[in-house]
Amino acid sequence: MQESPHRSAGPLPWARLVVVLLSRTYRAMLVTLVIVAALPPLVSAWGAYVVESGSMRPGIHEGHVVLASPTGPEHRVHVGRVYVFDDPAVEDRVLVHRIVERRDDGDFTTAGDANELTDSTPLDPSGIRAQALLLVPYVGLPLHWLHAGRWPLVLLWTLLTAAAFLASLRRLDGEPPTRRPGLPRRLRPDRVGIPRRRAPVAALAVAVGAVVIGAVVVGGSLTTSADARFTSRTATASGWTAGTGLLQPYVAAVLADQPYGLWLLDEAAGTAYAADRSGNNRTGELFNPLTPGRAGGLPRNPGTAVGTNGGRIVLGTGAVAAPAAYSIELWFRTTSTSQGYLAGFENDRDANYSLFTTDADRAITMEANGRITFGRWPWSSQTITSTRAYNDGAWHHLVVTSTAARATTVYVDGAAVVAGTTSAVASYTGYWRVGQGSIGLLNTPGFVGDVDNVSIYHSVLPAARVAAHWAAR
Template identity: 60%
Template sequence: MSHDGAAAGSGWTRLLVVLACRAYRALLLTLVAIAAAPLVTGWGSYVVASDSMRPSISVGDVVLARPTAADHRVHVGRVYVFDDPTRPERLLVHRVVEKRDDGDYTTAGDANSVTDITPLKTSGIRAQAVLLVPYVGLPVHWARTRDRVPLLAWLALSIAAFLLAGMRLDSHGPSRPRRAKVAVATAVAVGAAAAGTSGAAGATFTDRTTNSGNEWTVGTWTQPYVGAVLTDRPFGLWLLDETGGTKYATDRSGNNRTGEYLGSLTLGAQGGLPNNPGTALDNTSGRVILGPQPVTAPSAYSVELWFRTTATTQSYLAGFEDDRDTGYSSFGADADRVVTMEASGRLTFGLWPKRSQTITTTRAFNDGAWHHLVVTSTANRSSTIYVDGVAAVSGATSVVQNFPGYWRVGQGSIGLFHTPAFTGDLDNVAIYHSTLSASRVAAHWAAR
């Protein structure tokens, strides 16, 4: 290659490199300006720190949010910045997905398999997300997480890019001293990182789990037990993870069958699943009514829950009744599909008013340990009681009636055949209007 040809090739390379660096500089400065400009008007700028809102929002994006007034109308489906109900010192940026019957709101990360456990009160809302600036907050995120390798690499590349962007497009003519260029490039890079942090101090974008003491990388995490249950499309799933003073039990199945807590019970007890953080319900003479409206009685069904007790009195675990609110009805009520615990601690299914064709476990389970209970019944009344993932007893059970009613947990109201409320802890209730197979019951137990 001739000297002139080599010089021409070098000139084109120089031109492309300088133009690319100038484009990067312009893009970076534009994104930083967009992220920082709203702060002048009092808006907030929040650096995203997790993947709980993917794919719409990613780590390193900057969310620009407009502060909300006290009379702000919350829009279901929009993204908000709010105080974490379980850790007030932390901010969350999640989507409002439901307005609850009690006036509070249910929130969720788009990438999460379940909604946030604790309801959001309007008083906790700080701002409504309006704009999203991609990537510009990554250096801030790396600095906060002390991820030095990408941070230093970005700084080095940015300084080099700003230096090259300041060069002439041709190789002729004077240029600024190298030291001055380094100082200018460094100042711009540091200024860009500082601008990204404006208004974001103490604000993080974190994923939620059922345990506020843990933070998970949602991109690679799903709550194992919840995931296993949702695979089988439950009629309703109530984790019973609400905090004390809460009146309603959130339905995690996506079917919006909000439950209601009634009677004497305490929320926030230690949960029953070791690898699925959450809390449980401590029951004395209370109940959970699963769903606000009566539903058609299913011919084939499954009842699943976790329980723990040392009680030595007969008690009611779960069943289907036409009565919703009464704790006891002396005149009787339509009630069947009931699973009870005997005074001996054995489990019985099939015993309800005017019916006594039952199956009963040989083993007692009032030993103070957590147990996983699944009762299944087909349309021809072939029933099985599973305990801890294994079939404990099977057989034909009593005839059931066809009436509209409610699934109840913890206490029934079945007239002269009244069974006392279950005394002990209850957790993770799921109802299916279908019959779970033995393999799926075992899969749920394995996911605990």
């Protein structure tokens, strides 16, 4: 008996097998991405926004689809997150940028992650449309090309997609369908009721139709372009990137070490509380005299700082057990030639001091000569002090780490400057404080200067992580 041409051709060649498998993979990925991008706008009030330019690189590229949840009047804007908003500088244009600062007038400063400088025009809160929550990669490229008038790319993508969908319908074994007894020759056994020659056409039509419908749904949610556009103040690309893609680099570096609390101190003037950005809900309280809204200390992580002149910031609403091992991290700037209290731990929230009823230790002070001291508190004087003065009017990054055995290291600007064994500490419940405390035989004066980005850890930060925080500034 003579074999049919199909059977004599033998197994499917490797080249054809690879093409079919790649086509099926592409089909599955494309359909999945379109569904992910199209479903939220269909079933909720979320919007889908195709990014049209590159100022949010490397986390967000042209053609990515940003899925964003609408914000209402009661929405609390999170500094450091990506938002969709009306461009305050250009009418009828929508931007996808990060909010990097809350200004003391209530407006916000925004920036693209790839922009060295922030956007030139402040953002009024009323211009915020939505908060970006999900990112679907590259599925919006055809719409991006369409908006940009790049018709050759649109045509090429359409042809290649159609070819891939057709190739994905081929069988892997290279054999024609076999007949089952009792079935007409013209019917395929796995498509009963569908003519064999029409089945591929029908399947292709359904698949391509699903993609087209999804693309229309995604595109239909974009009443205007959603840009991540370089501003007129942009210089060169810099290190705005973050591991999560939705955080400033310094914040991301700190959060990676699981702090007890992180207070950016970006609050506006008149605010009585400082938000805890660690997710641990340890809201700080500001006690005058303090001046929020001062210029911040980190060049690539815009935000504001707090000026101190006898006022204090109490971190957390309830007393906690004093940790045996801990790290204190903050940024400071001063030109003061008076001794001042930078940060420490004690058993009350008030400014009053009693030699016999106040527990106060784990404190950092700046001496009148500008040097940093750690280890001086009531009944103890086993201290370590930096050899250099830091009251030079420049911002400095300060980290003090201490183990349960009281082995202490002071880091300034990412490098260890002094280390040694420091005074014994007591076990009690209390509060972390910044700017003013109750140590020394008499009440130590409050710090006079600016403080920014305070972090507390109930663990010892390794030297490599301290350097990483400094590098992320």
